[in-house]
Amino acid sequence: xxxxxxxxxxxxxxxxxxxxxxxxxxxxxxxxxxxxxxxxxxxxxxxxxxxxxxxxxxxxxxxxxxxxxxxxxxxxxxxxxxxxxxxxxxxxxxxxxxxxxxxxxxxxxxxxxxxxxxxxxxxxxxxxxxxxxxxxxxxxxxxxxxxxxxxxxxxxxxxxxxxxxxxxxxxxxxxxxxxxxxxxxxxxxxxxxxxxxxxxxx
Amino acid sequence: xxxxxxxxxxxxxxxxxxxxxxxxxxxxxxxxxxxxxxxxxxxxxxxxxxxxxxxxxxxxxxxxxxxxxxxxxxxxxxxxxxxxxxxxxxxxxxxxxxxxxxxxxxxxxxxxxxxxxxxxxxxxxxxxxxxxxxxxxxxxxxxxxxxxxxxxxxxxxxxxxxxxxxxxxxxxxxxxxxxxxxxxxxxxxxxxxxxxxxxxxxxxxxxxxxxxxxx
Numbered sequence: 001x002x003x004x005x006x007x008x009x010x011x012x013x014x015x016x017x018x019x020x021x022x023x024x025x026x027x028x029x030x031x032x033x034x035x036x037x038x039x040x041x042x043x044x045x046x047x048x049x050x051x052x053x054x055x056x057x058x059x060x061x062x063x064x065x066x067x068x069x070x071x072x073x074x075x076x077x078x079x080x081x082x083x084x085x086x087x088x089x090x091x092x093x094x095x096x097x098x099x100x101x102x103x104x105x106x107x108x109x110x111x112x113x114x115x116x117x118x119x120x121x122x123x124x125x126x127x128x129x130x131x132x133x134x135x136x137x138x139x140x141x142x143x144x145x146x147x148x149x150x151x152x153x154x155x156x157x158x159x160x161x162x163x164x165x166x167x168x169x170x171x172x173x174x175x176x177x178x179x180x181x182x183x184x185x186x187x188x189x190x191x192x193x194x195x196x197x198x199x200x201x202x
Numbered sequence: 203x204x205x206x207x208x209x210x211x212x213x214x215x216x217x218x219x220x221x222x223x224x225x226x227x228x229x230x231x232x233x234x235x236x237x238x239x240x241x242x243x244x245x246x247x248x249x250x251x252x253x254x255x256x257x258x259x260x261x262x263x264x265x266x267x268x269x270x271x272x273x274x275x276x277x278x279x280x281x282x283x284x285x286x287x288x289x290x291x292x293x294x295x296x297x298x299x300x301x302x303x304x305x306x307x308x309x310x311x312x313x314x315x316x317x318x319x320x321x322x323x324x325x326x327x328x329x330x331x332x333x334x335x336x337x338x339x340x341x342x343x344x345x346x347x348x349x350x351x352x353x354x355x356x357x358x359x360x361x362x363x364x365x366x367x368x369x370x371x372x373x374x375x376x377x378x379x380x381x382x383x384x385x386x387x388x389x390x391x392x393x394x395x396x397x398x399x400x401x402x403x404x405x406x407x408x409x410x411x412x413x414x415x416x417x
Contacts, residue, residue, distance in 0.1 A: 083245075085242035088410055134227070137388070
């Protein structure tokens with residue numbers, strides 16, 4: 001349901017924003033966890049970002065970005081010893097991450113450039129992670145919130161000078177104070193690459 | 203034309219990506235293809251000092267919040283004999299000898315299944331097409347179609363196989379005994395092959411307990 005809602009928002013907004021100095025985007029996001037990689041280090045291809053940004057200066061925009069990502073990793077069967085016993089099973093490590101940031105971007109472009117927009121920006125906000133350890137029918141979970149800082153560099157490319165649609169690609173680094181005592185996270189960070197469609201109007 | 207194709211490709215890619223990005227969970231078949239095996243022991247117990255043990259041959263205990271039955275017996279179920287055989291084989295391999303209960307065994311073995319029966323219900327509101335949805339798609343009396351909501355009832359069992367080894371040699375004066383080793387195997391209801399996984403789980407319980415045995 002959420003994917004259809006987001007797609008609908010994207011399509012409706014792209015029509016509503018026509019003729020105004022703003023853009024929206026819907027991106028696929030590929031993320032590599034950078035903290036506590038002993039628990040999850042596999043790259044996640046299961047993530048997305050949706051954002052709205054308006055130009056408040058010719059070279060500066062501000063907006064809101066929301067994102068979601070699923071991280072997972074399989075731990076093969078192993079026996080863990082404790083002082084008076086042991087436990088044997090295989091584990092499925094999961095993190096369900098959701099974020100929202102207010103962001104600002106500076107665009108490295110000439111005033112007459114209207115198709116290619118390289119930029120650098122910073123987002124500040126919050127994220128919530130649900131850490132889940134699945135084993136057989138059992139699961140251990142912990143949910144926590146954290147402050148999120150997201151530096152980002154990217155580029156916007158409009159397909160045509162007159163059209164609103166284009167491609168957006170960006171690299172971002174997420175650092176969050178999100179902690180999990182149960183799963184040994186003192187913070188949560190990830191390096192990501194996102195690419196997708198954007199709709200821009202000037 | 204090329205731009206249209208690029209847009210189409212991007213839309214398809216994003217749709218596929220968003221589908222993948224929904225909150226996923228592990229494949230249930232992969233989750234239950236082996237049991238969780240947990241063992242505990244009494245560090246003060248000297249397992250080399252025991253020689254004999256007693257164990258039932260075709261009956262295991264049963265505790266449930268849904269049934270007044272207290273035992274599972276063969277031939278009603280092949281489960282007890284299969285489980286008890288696997289336990290006996292492992293105890294014999296560790297050098298213990300099986301005797302009857304009236305022959306004053308050093309160890310007694312209790313085996314039981316603890317069953318937790320869960321029930322939950324959900325209200326389903328069919329939509330315009332009569333399929334389940336989470337909302338009313340029409341309003342009764344205003345010319346639209348209305349389908350009465352109905353209740354789905356789900357029930358599922360969970361259960362743990364428990365093996366307890368009791369120290370019968372060192373009974374207290376008031377005839378109390380200590381559990382010197384136990385094993386918990388779960389889940390015994392959600393399995394791919396219950397008998398095989400139970401036997402594998404029992405073998406694993408002994409494998410991860412190298413202190414058990416005469417040597």
